[in-house]
Amino acid sequence: MGVCSGRCTLLGICGIQLACILERQIFDFLGYQWxxxxxxxxxxxxVIFGIFGTIQCRTRYITAYAVWLxxxxSWNVFIICFYLEAGYLSKERDLIMTFNVSMHRSWWMENGPGCMVTGVTPAPDWAPEDHRYISISDCFLEYQYIEVAHSSLQIFFALAGFIYACYILKCISEEEDSFDFIGGFDSYGYQGPQKTSHLQLQPMYMSK
Known part of the structure; x- marks a missing residue:
């Protein structure tokens, strides 16, 4: 019963993780954050492997899922520190997020709630020719805090998934141990069918 309820909960967590990361992937594509x-x-x-391992009770897949979490x-903690510019990190560096292939920008920078985007002309001399120079104002919530909220949500579901993955692995291990104890697949406890000799019955005659 514990494994069944734990598996259902973990499947629900994996489903939410999958939906959240697909939403995040779309906005990262729009922002060219490679x-x-x-x-x-x-x-x-x-996560898909984790779902498959949970359904099939494959301990290797569940273990790999837990290790990846x-x-x-760690990656999402780095993202939070990056956008909050903790230590020597700076959210203006293109190399970290885009491998210096394109200019780094979060999609939420221009499309955040309440943000007003206005073009600045003429552009400054240091601005690249293939990029427009804009001014953003009146945002209800700055883009870095939206990115931090996304990462914090991922951390929450990752911790929940890790706890339930460890719980399922523990339950599966206990069930396998108890099954071996009663002679499930134990080679020493299992005995195959033995051949029995059939005796042919002979009629008996009693003499007076």
């Missing part, structure tokens, strides 16, 4: 796109894609694959939490 590093998060690659990590998100790998996370999607691992530790790395996933």
């Amino acid at each position: 590093a998060p796109i690659l990590v998100n894609f790998f996370h999607i694959i691992v 530790v790395l996933w939490v």
Whole structure:
């Protein structure tokens, strides 16, 4: 019963994770943030493996899913520190998010709630020729806080998934141990059918 309820809960968590990361992947594509796109894609694959492992009770898949969640939490903590500019990190660096292929920008920078975007002309001398120079004002919520909220939500579901994955692995291990104890697949406890000799009955005659 514990495994069944734990599996159902973990499947629900994986489903929510999959929906949230697909939403995040779309906005990362719109912002041309190539590093998060690659990590998100790998996370999607691992979550699908986690769903398959939970349905089929495959301990290797569930273990791989749990291990990846530790790395996933670390990545999202880095994203939070990046947008909050903790330490020497700066959200203006293109190399971290786009591998310096394109200019880094979050989609929420221009499309956040209440943001007013106005073009600035003439553009400054330092601005690239293939990019427009804009001014953003009146945002109800700055884009970095939206990105931090996305990462915080991912951390919450990752921690919940890790706890339930460990719980399912523990339940499966206990069930396998108890099954071996009663002689389930234990080679020493199992005895095959033995051949029995059939005796041919002979009629008996009693003499007076």
